[in-house]
Amino acid sequence: MMRNYQRVIVAAVLACAMAFASTVAFAADHLLSWNDGPTKKAIVDFVEKVTREGAPEFVPVSERIATFDNDGTLWAEQPMYTQLAFALDRVKVLAPQHPEWKTTEPFASLLKGDVKGALPSGEKGIFEIIMATHAGMTTDEFDQIVKDWVSTAKHPQTGRLYTEMVYQPMLELLEYLRANGFKTFIVSGGGIDFMRPWTEKVYGIPPEQVVGSSIKTQYDEHGGAPVLVRLPELNFIDDKTGKPVGIQSHIGRRPIAAFGNSDGDQQMLEWTAAGTGARLALIVHHDDATREWAYDRKSPIGTLDKAWDEAVAEGWTVVSMKNDWKRIFPFDK
């Protein structure tokens, strides 16, 4: 029979052992939704190489920066970017305050339910819709609007919350990298303030590790209280050549691993791959028409053309969603 002090010691040792075990977590525990094969091996080899102390390609924890595109890399982007679905919903909500929209494009077509009629005006039309729905309120107000929307809005084809339309293998990859001392960042063409209200809960990525496109804000006072007002003026486009610029601005050092799915990510992957030492540049290829969508070179959303050619030429890792992933979404069986 154990004496009391022995019980205490055993309990303390068990607690400590469990604490250690939870921090020493390796690939086998993490990448459960990845099929074995060259893609998973490329990821695990890279992580083991840069985390092995004394190895020639060892990277100190502070430099283990990994950047992830969002639309099409961490969550679905078909049949339209989620942020555009948000903007269209907001146009409907705000319409009663804007009687002039009934006769002004692109709003008139939208309000008649004719999205295709509204968007041929292309970038200009989208710009107007974004500014009409994303500016004119305080940052705190916009944060709440986004939180309310993502907690209720459903994907038109699956009926799932948009925040459920995330890729299970990528969630595991984020966790795996963090368990190995990486700091994970989002670097997206999407709006920075559209992502921040939910990325911590959904991806474990806090607001300060989200980089994205932005409009300008202005410090002001409302009824004696300081506020930041969102202005209808572009500040920064975090896409294509903007991604390395956004990385430099927000992170201030070059990632050693970067993850994307489209030509919008090409320069981020180039910038990452061009650093010295071990590097991981990875592209998610949407080639699973059954479980998700299949699209690449000719798709207007998530075009993967030049970045794919460069991936092949440079030996970047290309994920086949069809062959490399056991599951796509967390709700898949």
Add this chain to the structure above:
Amino acid sequence: MMRNYQRVIVAAVLACAMAFASTVAFAADHLLSWNDGPTKKAIVDFVEKVTREGAPEFVPVSERIATFDNDGTLWAEQPMYTQLAFALDRVKVLAPQHPEWKTTEPFASLLKGDVKGALPSGEKGIFEIIMATHAGMTTDEFDQIVKDWVSTAKHPQTGRLYTEMVYQPMLELLEYLRANGFKTFIVSGGGIDFMRPWTEKVYGIPPEQVVGSSIKTQYDEHGGAPVLVRLPELNFIDDKTGKPVGIQSHIGRRPIAAFGNSDGDQQMLEWTAAGTGARLALIVHHDDATREWAYDRKSPIGTLDKAWDEAVAEGWTVVSMKNDWKRIFPFDK
């Protein structure tokens, strides 16, 4: 005599106890250079309040954001901002490549050693000096230039490296906050890329937690390799009303504690103090002419006038360097 397995258990328990002890670190261990009194008490009371689980003002770790001004708050800013000393040194180094500077102000006066003659052109002159010395190279090149400079340049009055001219009590405060789960950020009017090469080593603040003023950069290729080129074009001024804007852009949530020393920090302190729950807004007052410098309302560098009035009116914490700090610099006895 202990048996072997007992030895192992005791060793394990000791190791664990030490690991716990090192994370459970309180004020007594940290704020050694702070005199006891109402200022130190205000800091410790705030930290204990927001970290005590179950307390009404408890703040989860992810929201424990603390922002620090740099010039005059973490390191000395007299007799001139360190970044200006850097720029003046760079003008001398670059002069042989710019024969036209011999006859163009503000460079001509500078090269004759007449700083006061160069700077009456004021903001315009400083702007030209900054652009001539901070732009036109890649981000990697500039990083190296700054690293080389801070490793050799000496303060004109103390003969110390500029990175030694940091405030020992503030280093302890940074550590104390981090030991209590805070994420510490710099939010400075100084150049973001002038600070990032050394803040991790000097303050324990990594590049991605530095917010500052910036010029634009452009993604380009030099000899087949991707580079980011620094352009002679302003991007953002992180001062006064710009500080809450910079915080929103880089951090994406409101700090619960903010630390400054001048009118340039007033809006950051307002923005921080206006949040709900416990808040700490603190101003360092330079009132020690013997051990450092004494200056406030009338000083052109580090003007402390309106922010001081607001501090008194709003009950913010004001540090007297003379009375609250046992030591100023790490090299002080």
